[in-house]
Amino acid sequence: MSKDLVTYPPLDTPKALAEDVWIVDSGPLKAMGVIPLPVRMTILRLADKSLLIHSPTRYSVDLHKEIERLGPIRHFVAPNIAHWTYLEEWQRHVPQATTWAAPGLGQRAQVKKSVVRLDHDLSSRSPAAWADEIDQVAVPGIGGFCEICFYHRPSGTLILTDLVQNLEPRKLPGLFRGMARVAGVVAPAGKAPIYLRAIVRLKGRAAKEAGRRLVAFNPATVIFAHGRPFDQNASEQLKRSLSWLL
Template sequence: MTDSTYTPTDRLKPVTDNVWIVDSGPFRAMGVLPLPVRMSVVRLEDGGLLLHSPTRFTPGLLAQLREIGTPRHLVAPNSAHWTMMQDWQKALPDATTWGAPGLRDRRQVRASGLRLDHDLGGPEAAGWPAELEQVDVPGIGGFHEVCLFHAPSHTLLMTDLIQNLEPEKMPAVTRPLLSVAGNLAPDGRAPSYLRAVVRMKGSPAREAARRLVALTPERVIFAHGAWFESNGTARLTRALDWLLRDEAAPKAR
């Protein structure tokens, strides 16, 4: 049986100065596909921690986090990566929670009772860490993924706009479908359905993609699969070529 995760799971792993990742999962996409999932952690200039796309909560992981700083920010960067937030909120009631535009209006989110203190993607609210730049990549149907650029470390944080799933970690029966969807390593991109959602937004989405490349990140961390540990700008450009080069995509009304 294949193991889709990046062990050890639910533990801090250093990336560069003031940046860590936490690998977790597997998350069962559509109840079937075992996806690895990843949280990014940034230590801010004031010593606080920002948890980007929080994964499974464990008391042991919280203890590790407290050894490196004080968790102060919880970020749900798109419409899919919020389901683990409530466990973290219960453990960290004083942490500020941030959500992608429109997330608070989604039926499932309202029904869950998730508290969102601020929306991402617009004018940055008071209290947002100055060292993290937001880039909102929009799509049709209310989709948004807000990417974060940590300027001091030249690290870009994303979630689903790149999925780079390693074939050997995926069940053999799923590999042909994942190949067709376009999110198998080493040339992983967003899955085909998500590419369509974003492409149909037209020029606002393309401009956001150009902004991401213009940040010239050294590394790109995302939620599913083998992240880009080096040569980040070139690999990001390749992974977003479907959007950067798509001048003919219609703009959604």
């Protein structure tokens, strides 16, 4: 299957989503080594005109140049334990940027073996660098899982990573469509994969409260790393997708 059918072209180029918000679609990745998945990073331009790069995707010189036209890159964000693997190359080309990471990421064996630099841990409290514009919610799970979610107040955009996956069946090879349906990650109201729902649910009240905070934002748009964003009736779609947690 062509990568253009699995993903959301044009790839590896910034696409405006809202004022001061861009997405970069890329991929496909191979989940579990076999399942092709689209992947996405998000770019936010802060009030000081600097850029925050959320969940960086694969690096290219052309993409770097396009992003720099939007503003200087000051921040990289690794929002959970799975979305950090492209950081190394971005850091090599933008060494002056600060890297913010989900708590616990630095203790993972793969990260320790790498040369990735993690400067600060994130939490439910936004750092001063963007506290006036972005709210954060830490969604905890067992086994060291934590996903940091971002709400960009000026645009009403909620940025998740794996807490929602919304894969379109037409973009999946036939062999994997049934698997995606069983996992509950199929559009129009995808969810977190079954294993991730279990990991988060086991955190009980803290996880449920985090889910309630996300829904309370009443976002105009919800974007995430894998699949079609919620760009219509986003708040209602988010409620359905997080019903397992609420």
